[in-house]
Amino acid sequence: MAASMRIINGKVYDPANDIDGEIKELCIKDGKIVDSVDDNATVIDAQGMVVMPGGVDIHCHIAGPKVNAARKLQPEDHRHDVHPATPFTRSGSGGTVPSTFATGYRYATLGYTTAMEAAVTPIGARHTLEEFHDTPVIDKGFYVLLANNIFLQQLLREKRMEEFEQAVAWWINSTKAYTVKLVNPGGDEPWKGKKNSNVSDIDEKTDEELTPRQIIREFIKVCNKRAFPHPIHIHCNNLGHSGNYTTTLETLKTAESLKAHIAHIQFHCYGGELGKNPTSKARDIIDYLKTHPNITCDVGQVMFGKATVMTADAPMAYVLKGHAKGKWVNADTECESGCGIVPFTYQEHSYVHTLQWAIGLELFLMSQDPWQVVLSTDHPNGGSFMNYPKLIKLLMDKAFRHEEMKRVNQKALDSCSLRELEREYTLNEIAIITRAGPARALGLDCKGHLGIGADADITIYDEMEDKEEMFNAARYVIKAGIPIIENHEFSNDTIGKLFHIAPEYDKKIEEVVQPFFENYYSIEFSNYAVDDRYLHDHQIIPTQEDAL
């Protein structure tokens, strides 16, 4: 365990504890923030520096079979971006989908210490956990894909709700997931089995009996009933299609007053007619969010340049490969999901790409509650997480934003209200959307703040006028009390922890699930569940149900 440490003279931004740029001393002992430490503690003088909790990425794609497929698909990306070893860290390769080692180190360089992999098929959980073991520095967890699970859909069709609830809990336990992820609920099966079709409306029946709305509703109910720390993570139907904002609003309404998190909401804010150029409906979405604090979302900002679309929304990836006209992957994941990977470049001259960029910024700038609308680029779908510093500058520096606007498609800007938005984010608000907000939405009490008892994940930046430069390379990064980066150089290495939940379930559900496996899966039921051997340092986050 790291020695005790004291950080003095730093300007502290800790919004969860109402500390907004105060010069304040922080004490660290045994990996936690404490009230005081001995006089012989190591001292970091943070004079002229900004101190924040370590960054928390609520939605990214960093590990697992689809990420690995994207790596294999783009060797050219790695060749041009070598990540060299240092005396303390291992080598890797970068690009939009970095290798495991480079992923951890690059997040750390930006001052991030926690990242959640947003979409893992149950059958890919073992692979994901193995990659997590090789992803250094950051703490992590993953969301398990259940919305297109044939067995669970069958239970819903037959209205076997008690068994459905038990099966969801069993699947989470069997994969060591953090919460449930819904991706294009009900959309993958038609795509796989009915000539590339998809559902186009939340109330469209995927077969004789089931609609996406029913699937969404039942999952939201179960996750809220079981009081998961992060209730449910939803990638709505119709991602990327013009006119999809109505589907998004209907999805939000389905939650009623229950908690839910909408992923990369920027991709779901489009007006206009299907097949024609989209328009911005950011205002409509933000207005709904304003009156519904039960919903949180991450933006999924698009950044110009190279990206890699990787998603369980296989039909969407299949459509997109027609635009990209290059190499792509589509895959069927047994009875659980689909998958698509398309290397993609967002271009300033494109109307659609510019509008996507502008809608993301609109959402940030129109949002009145930074705790509710948090930062992500849906790495690497909207762009690499390495774009976060530039995104922060776009939010904090109005002049820079207007300069950037000159370089993009003007017709797209004419069709939205980005030009009129004069807001500039403060450092405190940045600390909310990159740290405190995502941590709260995830229900991680030990993250995203610097109060007594919090994990000692701390980032110290040089305070600079140019916010991109400032957030590009943290001066110090302390992870669980261990100084990982000191004076911009790596001085240590660590693996980081896995977060998962373990909701209780009735063992009898295994007798219900097992025959389905034996009939339809390629692996034996007894080999399916991930056991504890695959977990490195891990922590079970209690559901509130457990606390009760």
Next chain:
Amino acid sequence: MALKLKLHTQPDVPMEADCICPNRMQSLSDNEIENLTVFHGNRQVKLGDFFKCDGDNDGDIIIDGDLSNIKHIGSAMLSGKITVEGNVGVHTGAAMRGGEIIIQGNASDWLGPEMLGGRITVQGDAGHMVGSGYRGSTAGMQGGEIIVHGNVKNETGHVMRRGLIVVGGNAGDFTGVNMLAGTIIVLGEMGIRAGAGMKRGTIICQNKAEILPTFTQSCDYQPSFIRRYLKYLTTLGLSINESLINGPFERWCGDSVELNRGEILLYAGK
């Protein structure tokens, strides 16, 4: 006076020496050149551990020795000239943009991959993947010339987009595979599946070849551009049969899996 590098110690394992390049050695003293870093296996060592350096660096480098275990010579070269009095290893002239590399011996695989300009001349044979793209890249050679007087192996000009590759001897299989544009001239024989997946571009061969069923014969003709190309090649020291210069060619369009816009021209004279 040219800068002379003499190999005094043969590396035990392949060595990466992308520093052997006129623009990387520009305005450096002999001592500084010998202190340049190279990778010997996975270890960084000095160039001087293997090479003796002598002469003035006026943009002209002459290398003496068998360099078949040395990779990346002239990588990303911009200008000047490298003459190798022996064989070279893999990745010679990778992504070079200008200047000239003359290899008096044989070249290994991956000669001039993704090259953008300049000229590479090999007086002996070359290996696989001449002027090709690296795995995963959408474009291989994008400009310049590669002239091989001897034979080459498989996948010459893979995903080539522009430029000229000339093979004085025989070419292996998959010549011009997935070619996007550019010209490949083979004066000997080609192996099987030439032009597989080609989108555009021209493959010219002096001999009959096995043509894929996805190619269609469109005509016999005497294209004037071939005459110009071949006359140009005679100026580079290749011996070209006069009947080839004036001869008729069978034109095969393909690959139909990629819309039939490429062509293979086979000499049809007797």
